[in-house]
Amino acid sequence: xxxxxxxEFQENLTARLSxxxxxxxxxxxxxxxxxxxxxxxxxxxxxxxxxxxxxxxxKDAEKREAMWERQHELAADKMYSLCSELGGLFxxxxxxxxxxxxxxxxxxxxxxxxxxxxxxxxxxxxHGILEKELGQSFTAIFESFDxxxxxxxxxxxxxxxxxQQLMTIDIHNLQAFVLFLQKTDLKFDLFSxxxxxxxxxxxxxxxxxxxxxxxxxxxxxxxNNKKVPVLVPxxxxxxxxxxxxxxxxxxxxxxxNLGNEIAKRGIDPRGKIAAVAKLKILKHLTLAYGQMILRDxxxxxxxxxxxxxxxxxxxxxxxxxxxxxxxxxxxxxxxAHLILALADKDPSRATQSYKELGIETLSTCADGEKELFxxxxxxxxTKLPPGVTMISPFSDSSSLNQVAVQSFPEELYSVLRxxxxxxxxxxxxxINYSCAEQWRxxxxxxxxxxxxxxxxxxxxxxxxxxxxxxxxxxxxx
Numbered sequence: 001x002x003x004x005x006x007x008e009f010q011e012n013l014t015a016r017l018s019x020x021x022x023x024x025x026x027x028x029x030x031x032x033x034x035x036x037x038x039x040x041x042x043x044x045x046x047x048x049x050x051x052x053x054x055x056x057x058x059k060d061a062e063k064r065e066a067m068w069e070r071q072h073e074l075a076a077d078k079m080y081s082l083c084s085e086l087g088g089l090f091x092x093x094x095x096x097x098x099x100x101x102x103x104x105x106x107x108x109x110x111x112x113x114x115x116x117x118x119x120x121x122x123x124x125x126x127h128g129i130l131e132k133e134l135g136q137s138f139t140a141i142f143e144s145f146d147x148x149x150x151x152x153x154x155x156x157x158x159x160x161x162x163x164q165q166l167m168t169i170d171i172h173n174l175q176a177f178v179l180f181l182q183k184t185d186l187k188f189d190l191f192s193x194x195x196x197x198x199x200x201x202x203x204x205x206x207x208x209x210x211x212x213x214x215x216x217x218x219x220x221x222x223x224n225n226k227k228v229p230v231l232v233p234x235x236x237x238x239x240x241x242x243x244x245x246x247x248x249x250x251x252x253x254x255x256x257n258l259g260n261e262i263a264k265r266g267i268d269p270r271g272k273i274a275a276v277a278k279l280k281i282l283k284h285l286t287l288a289y290g291q292m293i294l295r296d297x298x299x300x301x302x303x304x305x306x307x308x309x310x311x312x313x314x315x316x317x318x319x320x321x322x323x324x325x326x327x328x329x330x331x332x333x334x335x336a337h338l339i340l341a342l343a344d345k346d347p348s349r350a351t352q353s354y355k356e357l358g359i360e361t362l363s364t365c366a367d368g369e370k371e372l373f374x375x376x377x378x379x380x381x382t383k384l385p386p387g388v389t390m391i392s393p394f395s396d397s398s399s400l401n402q403v404a405v406q407s408f409p410e411e412l413y414s415v416l417r418x419x420x421x422x423x424x425x426x427x428x429x430x431i432n433y434s435c436a437e438q439w440r441x442x443x444x445x446x447x448x449x450x451x452x453x454x455x456x457x458x459x460x461x462x463x464x465x466x467x468x469x470x471x472x473x474x475x476x477x
Contacts, residue, residue: 019169022086026173029082033075072106080110089170089201112256112305123147133241141239171198187404196413200301204322207245211235213298213324214247220296221288229288231317250317252309255281255425261310270430277314278429283438284316286382286422290439293415294339294446297332301325301414303421305428325414331357333450335380335415336443342381342436343443347373360407371402379416382423383434 083094094114127138134141171194178190203209218232231250239246253261258278259269267273285308292299300307302323309317327335334356341349347369354361354372365371377383408416419435426433440459447453 019165022166022169023173025086026082026170027177029078030177033078033082069104069106072104076104076106076110079107080114083111083114086170088167089174089197130244133244134239167201171201187401189405189408192408192410193413193416196410199410200323200325200414203324206242207240208242210321210324211240211245211247213300214321216298217292217296217300217321217324220298221291224291224295229284229291229316231311231315232321233317233319250309250311250319252311252315252317254305255308255310256305258310258429275431278431279433280314281310281316282426282429282431282433284314285318285425286433286435286438288316288318289418289422290435290442293327293418294332294336294439294442297327297329299325299327299414299418301418303418303425305425308425323414325411327415328411329450331409331411333447333452334358335412336446337452338376338380339436339439339443340447341373342377343434343440345373350376357412358407358409359405359412362404362406363402364404365402368403375403375405380419381434381436382419382426383436384423384427384432 079094083090091114094111130141131138138145175191175194175198178194182188182190214232215235218234221228221230221232233250234248236246236248258281259274262269262274262277285303289299289303300318300321300323302320303318307318307320309319311317334353337356338350338353340346341353350373351369354376361372361375363371374385377385422435444453444458448455448458
């Protein structure tokens, strides 16, 4: 057995070398994926493509498809290994990349299993943190405690002590990789997005902030709806510290398991009855996001499948408020203008909204306004164009090849990420659904209340707010 002095030396050496080892692992794996693809399938920020060179020399369509499928399978295995073994930030990356509208089927099949299966911290460590933070013995705090976690957070430190330093290393590596991609392959300001990620990740280490956000959003839903669109867990008062958050347990099934649950009840998951149930679920979820983003400007910014439960009577529960975002009013109202442009299919208004939001673009085609509108639909709405089943923002057919995004506000990243995750959910459920169309009255209300729209500019809606507005208008007239 090593002496205490030698053991301390070994531990210090391991701690010093760990960041270098982690960085080395990231760059080796990222380079493998990058050089395996190079110019064909550039999916978000961690993969860019190389097997296209080989494909161009293969004229047989089926052989080309098989070649691509083999490349996707290889890359999916490598990405799974990177995300599962390094964990932390890369589990978040898996949640974004494992979407059926954004990544090849091989990637989705491999990465979707990581959405709520982050490795759990040993129960003894959890016990120690709870007792230290709450100042009581474990048995005095809980009558019963299930040692098997329902789910494991990818970041939160009660699950994974010591992860904050690793997250910082990961973000800096990712930022360096993104800068390389922007110089070589991408026409999109991804670096600004990584800066916002860096800011948001820091918030996930403060459960006091998360509890406050959860209560704020829960109160807003109850204050502004006869029936809340989604359920938000209730915080157990007196049981919250910066490192511990105890909340109400909501019983439900993960949205990823919805198809299997429907099949268990003898219903065809692809039939009309299932489609009606799925549409109801999706409408509840997206309505909640429309209210949070456009009305309050304060929203849950992490709607990946592991954070969504389906409860009795198709009620939806939204979990994990570690990532929330407060939009400045100018961006909230600018986004409301953009929603109206998308819902009304108005390219000119969309172009003006991009300027209002501070999104700087450079067009390289004759009809730049049309291409910008197509880009806006793909970035900020959930509905897929006719005949399209997958959107890769950096594919050869992408609007980004015609309209480069030179500058993108950091503050808008959470909105962009939320829209991409919501689209992934709708595509995964087999429903082509437009949030912009659903959110149109909410956007109008937000602009009207801010004095940005007059009564005469409004399109009459059936909701109570607009009935009151038009009744007052008639009385005034």
